[in-house]
Amino acid sequence: MIYVQVDFNYIEQEALKQVRLSRHKRLKWLIYKFIMVTLGAVLMGVGLELFLVNNQILDGGIVGISIIISQLSPLPLGLLTFVLNIPFFIIGYRKIGKLFAIYTSYGIAVMSTVTLLLHDMDPVTDDLLLATVFGGVTLGLGVGLVIRNGGALDGTEIVSLLVNDKTPFSTGQIIMAINIAIFSIAGLVFNWDRAMYSLITYFLAYKVIDIVIQGVDESKSAFIISHYYEEIGYEIMEQLGKGVTYLEATGSYSGDVHKVIFVIISRFEEVKLKSILDDIDPDAFLAVGGSMSEVRGGKLKKKKTPHL
Structure with a gap:
């Protein structure tokens, strides 16, 4: 003992x-x-x-x-x-x-x-x-x-x-x-x-x-569907300094499984996000939600080594 x-x-x-x-x-x-x-x-x-x-x-x-x-x-x-x-x-x-x-x-x-x-x-x-x-x-x-x-x-x-x-x-x-x-x-x-x-x-x-x-810099939710989700997610983390979440979704008509990128952005970052999509996949599906009353937690700072 x-x-x-x-x-x-x-x-x-x-x-x-x-x-x-x-x-x-x-x-x-x-x-x-x-x-x-x-x-x-x-x-x-x-x-x-x-x-x-x-x-x-x-x-x-x-x-x-x-x-x-x-x-x-x-x-x-x-x-x-x-x-x-x-x-x-x-x-x-x-x-x-x-x-x-x-x-x-x-x-x-x-x-x-x-x-x-x-x-x-x-x-x-x-x-x-x-x-x-x-x-x-x-x-x-x-x-x-x-x-x-x-x-x-x-x-x-x-x-x-x-x-x-x-x-x-x-x-x-x-x-x-x-x-x-x-x-x-x-x-x-x-x-x-x-x-x-x-x-x-x-x-x-x-x-x-x-x-x-x-606040002036109000937050919005963005959902992105693209075959190039890894490249898009990497650029969002690099250029916007935002953490992204990959969700799995199934199309009701085709039955295909897709990766959906979920990210919280400000109203000023929406234009930059669209620019990233135009450069990587102009045909990507993008849905931007209305203003969010409160966003807490999460890693929103830019990472030196992004994890994909």
Whole structure:
């Protein structure tokens, strides 16, 4: 029998060191999240007060309702936004999670404070088109940053998630229906020009949110069928630095067995992929899927010695 002397003090010290490192990383991660939520909330407050509100252009959701009430009463927008969203903090805490509720309540508190501080300032521009475009882009950047980092800035997003489970409509359709109702009210309260400008703002903000959350360099899936699959796979790894997967497929009509190349590419790499196919096999079958919301793992870095 062999006896091994074990230094338990050393093991304990190493374990404590790993725990401290883990806590340190988590703290850095939380600080980064709060910074991003703060930045997003500030951007939304700036977009509202310096572009939209004083030009009577609305955002959607609870913020849009708050804008309408603030225009018809002496109550400040920041206070209304915070108070009207309180029930949704509670719903978010119970249905989605504690961290989501914290990020959301903190983000809305920051946004409300910014709108209160900027309330008496003149808008950056009186041109309605410029206010619509820059207001929508600023809102989109702000909301996108907050959503990407685990929070929300409007209670209607939480409502749509809850109602979505009980109706045949998607979350996006529910939010759109709510906002159309709000913009219709805006048309009656103010005028229809403002309602249409508000709709443009909403559309621009929606597209910018999509870009911020998914990134400009969004991923797509590509399937390729060719007799020269090995050469194509090699060039994809060499020129694009992407790992490829070979799948086996059987044709329903011919019964022939084919090798299918599966690879994840960005929208900017799609042209290069087509160029590779044109050089090796112009008759290769290529199917490129739509944007993918998330891609994780896998070896996407270029390999010095590719394995075929």
